[in-house]
Every structure is written in structure tokens, then in C-alpha cells.
Amino acid sequence: MRRPLVIALAGSPRPGGNSDCLLEEFVAGVRDAGADADLVAARDLVFAACDGCGGCFTSGRCVHRDDADAFLERLDAADGLVVASPVYFAGVPAVLKAVLDRMQPCWARTYRLGQPRRPKRPGAYLLVGAGGDPFGTAGAEATLSSAMQVCGFSVDVAGRFVGLDGPDDARRDADLRARVRAMGADFAAGVLEGAARR
Numbered sequence: 503m504r505r506p507l508v509i510a511l512a513g514s515p516r517p518g519g520n521s522d523c524l525l526e527e528f529v530a531g532v533r534d535a536g537a538d539a540d541l542v543a544a545r546d547l548v549f550a551a552c553d554g555c556g557g558c559f560t561s562g563r564c565v566h567r568d569d570a571d572a573f574l575e576r577l578d579a580a581d582g583l584v585v586a587s588p589v590y591f592a593g594v595p596a597v598l599k600a601v602l603d604r605m606q607p608c609w610a611r612t613y614r615l616g617q618p619r620r621p622k623r624p625g626a627y628l629l630v631g632a633g634g635d636p637f638g639t640a641g642a643e644a645t646l647s648s649a650m651q652v653c654g655f656s657v658d659v660a661g662r663f664v665g666l667d668g669p670d671d672a673r674r675d676a677d678l679r680a681r682v683r684a685m686g687a688d689f690a691a692g693v694l695e696g697a698a699r700r
């Protein structure tokens with residue numbers, strides 16, 4: 503029998519930065535707890551932006567055959583999802599937003615094609631930011647929650663880590679890394695439970 507799989511989506515355009523570091527810790531915790539995890543970086547995907555053509559309203563699938571389309575198929579088969587992202591102008595970076603926009607076929611399947619909703623699978627996000635911005639993180643949180651829920655994931659873990667700015671800030675904080683690794687293990691316990699029930 504295959505082990506439950508968590509997809510870990512890295513949203514930063516900056517490789518090896520704070521959100522990547524915390525996502526790697528989270529994934530290590532997921533694996534500690536006995537689930538599998540696949541790390542995917544939005545910045546590595548080659549894909550077209552959603553052009554709002556409405557093609558998915560009739561077919562339930564994007565008209566584009568590319569990495570985003572393949573990613574969505576992997577997401578359909580996953581048992582859990584964690585997204586890690588920096589806050590950019592109170593939202594998420596363009597490269598991650600472009601991947602989220604390509605999740606519109608999930609919306610179309612439910613709200614245009616009337617396909618039955620699947621029971622929600624566990625979901626998590628980890629947001630990092632420098633802080634000091636009066637607009638906070640609510641924009642990024644709403645965007646992530648909206649896309650995750652449309653794709654059939656609940657938001658069980660909402661991690662906000664403010665005060666991280668230099669690329670090594672998270673890596674230098676051993677306590678933070680240990681805390682996030684433990685969060686990953688807790689999250690995976692829910693993933694294992696959910697997969698056993700399905």
C-alpha cells in the first residue's frame with residue numbers, strides 16, 4: 503500500500519530563502535511522522551498564466567498542457583498540501599499567484615459542472631514576512647485559503663512567521679526550525695488519519 507502523500511509547494515522566487523527553509527523543516531516533520539512528501543517550487547514550473555478563457559468551464563480541465571496542468575493532476579491525487587510563501591505587498595509573489603490562478607479548473611468542476619465535492623483533505627500554509635508593513639498578512643492568507651479550499655483542502659495549519667527578511671534568517675534560528683518541523687509531524691498525523699478513513 504502506498505504511503506499518504508503531501509505536496510509541498512514553495513512559493514518564493516528566491517531559492518533557499520526563509521520560506522524554503524521552513525518548508526524543508528515542515529517536510530522533514532511530515533516524513534518523520536511516516537508520510538511521503540514531494541517538494542515542488544512554483545519558480546521551477548514552466549506554464550502559461552490563466553487567461554480566463556473559460557475553457558475549463560466545459561471540460562473541467564485547462565486548455566493548456568504544461569507544468570501547471572500536470573501539477574494540478576498531482577494535487578488531485580495527494581492526501582495533503584502545504585504551501586510556503588513570503589508576503590509580497592500583503593499578498594503572495596506573482597509566481598505563486600500564477601500557479602494558484604491555474605487552479606480555476608477545480609472551481610469550474612464544482613461550480614460550473616456540478617461535480618460532487620470530495621471530503622476536504624488536510625492543508626497548511628506557512629507565511630514569512632519582514633513585518634512592519636501596515637497591511638499585514640491578511641491578503642496573502644485570504645488568497646491561499648481561497649485557492650486551497652477550492653482545490654479540496656481545509657486550512658488546518660496557518661503559520662505566520664514575521665520578522666524574517668535576510669535570506670538566512672530562518673536557517674539561523676534553530677528553535678524556529680525545530681518548531682516548524684514539529685508542526686509538520688503534527689500535520690502529517692492528520693494526513694495519515696484522513697487517508698486511512700478514505
Ligand SMILES: Cc1cc2nc3c(=O)[nH]c(=O)nc-3n(C[C@H](O)[C@H](O)[C@H](O)COP(=O)(O)O)c2cc1C
Binds near residue numbers: 522590630634635
Ligand atoms: C517585492 C517584495 C515585497 C515585500 N512585501 C512585504 C510585505 O508586504 N510584508 C512583509 O512583511 N514583508 C514583505 N517583503 C519581505 C519578504 O516577505 C521577506 O524578505 C521574506 O522573508 C522573504 O521570504 P523568502 O526568503 O522565502 O523569499 C517583501 C519582499 C519583496 C521582495
